[in-house]
Amino acid sequence: MGNVLVWVVWFVAAGACLGTGVAVVTMTNPFFSALALIGNLASLAVLFLLLSAEFLAAAQVLVYAGAVMVMFLFVIAYLGGRADAPWAGGHRLVRGAAVVAAAALLVEIVVVLGLAWGDNLTDPADVSASFGDPAEIGQAFLTDHLLAFEITSIVLLVAAVGGVVLGTTPEKDEEAA
Amino acid sequence: MDGPDVGWYLIVAAILFGIGALGVMLRRSPLIVLLSLEIMLNAGNLTFVAFARQQGNLDGQIFALAVMAVAAAEVAIGLGLIVAMARRRVPLDVDQASALRG
Numbered sequence: 493m494g495n496v497l498v499w500v501v502w503f504v505a506a507g508a509c510l511g512t513g514v515a516v517v518t519m520t521n522p523f524f525s526a527l528a529l530i531g532n533l534a535s536l537a538v539l540f541l542l543l544s545a546e547f548l549a550a551a552q553v554l555v556y557a558g559a560v561m562v563m564f565l566f567v568i569a570y571l572g573g574r575a576d577a578p579w580a581g582g583h584r585l586v587r588g589a590a591v592v593a594a595a596a597l598l599v600e601i602v603v604v605l606g607l608a609w610g611d612n613l614t615d616p617a618d619v620s621a622s623f624g625d626p627a628e629i630g631q632a633f634l635t636d637h638l639l640a641f642e643i644t645s646i647v648l649l650v651a652a653v654g655g656v657v658l659g660t661t662p663e664k665d666e667e668a669a
Numbered sequence: 670m671d672g673p674d675v676g677w678y679l680i681v682a683a684i685l686f687g688i689g690a691l692g693v694m695l696r697r698s699p700l701i702v703l704l705s706l707e708i709m710l711n712a713g714n715l716t717f718v719a720f721a722r723q724q725g726n727l728d729g730q731i732f733a734l735a736v737m738a739v740a741a742a743e744v745a746i747g748l749g750l751i752v753a754m755a756r757r758r759v760p761l762d763v764d765q766a767s768a769l770r771g
Contacts, residue, residue, distance in 0.1 A: 498672030506681045513685050513708050517692035522700045529704050536711055539681070542672060543722040545730050555737060560707075560744050567748045568700060571755050590694035598687030605679050616675055617725025624721075624730055632727050633734075640731065644738045651742030658749030 498542065505538035526564045533557040545624040678719040686712035697762045699754070703747045710740045 508531060515528035533556045540549035622628055633641045685708060692705025714733045721729025755761060 513688040594691035601683040655745040
């Protein structure tokens with residue numbers, strides 16, 4: 493019974509995930525695209541929960557769907573969110589080539605998956621109940637992956653400084669504008 | 670493991686990656702290109718988490734968190750560039766931003 497429930501939750505989350513993904517790409521208004529991406533991130537968080545990645549699901553909702561997307565919506569509101577038809581502009585051949593390239597990428601990934609599926613993908617490891625909870629993630633981050641942790645903090649610092657530098661207008665540009 | 674095998678998650682991640690790649694190549698608004706890029710990054714994250722569950726190894730989840738941090742940094746820089754473009758009256762169209770074409 494619990495098994496059926498997990499399948500139902502999985503189908504709803506996966507369907508929402510793919511549907512909102514298509515919506516992000518096809519929406520004319522960037523504002524609605526950003527809203528669809530919030531739904532996409534939230535349904536991905538549900539999939540993370542099903543994969544017993546509790547801390548990651550929480551971080552996904554807080555950091556991604558919360559902080560990052562609010563920043564996105566601010567910038568879209570600041571720029572006026574002008575409409576941009578998904579199929580407008582560019583040569584017809586270029587658009588066709590984009591679709592073909594994306595389809596080829598998808599087929600490649602699926603073929604690689606199919607080749608690997610028979611070997612050992614159907615036999616997931618048994619994990620303890622604490623797999624993926626904040627304590628274990630923190631333990632791994634501060635012992636085995638300490639260097640990655642520190643480098644991540646430097647990356648974020650550099651990005652914050654870069655964002656400020658890009659956001660401030662040099663004075664001579666303001667005179668010209 | 671209750672519910673679907675890891676392979677099903679990988680299929681979803683593959684389709685999601687394809688959708689994101691299509692958006693990056695098709696759309697011309699840099700904002701939507703950035704949003705499509707987020708979809709691709711998240712498809713990669715889903716693959717990491719699925720394999721972490723399948724192997725019973727936490728390293729995949731650690732990598733997914735690092736990807737999340739890099740994505741946040743990328744959004745900060747990308748949005749800064751878009752705002753700078755808008756301030757300099759550069760049209761918000763990736764096809765027209767071709768000053769560095771070789």
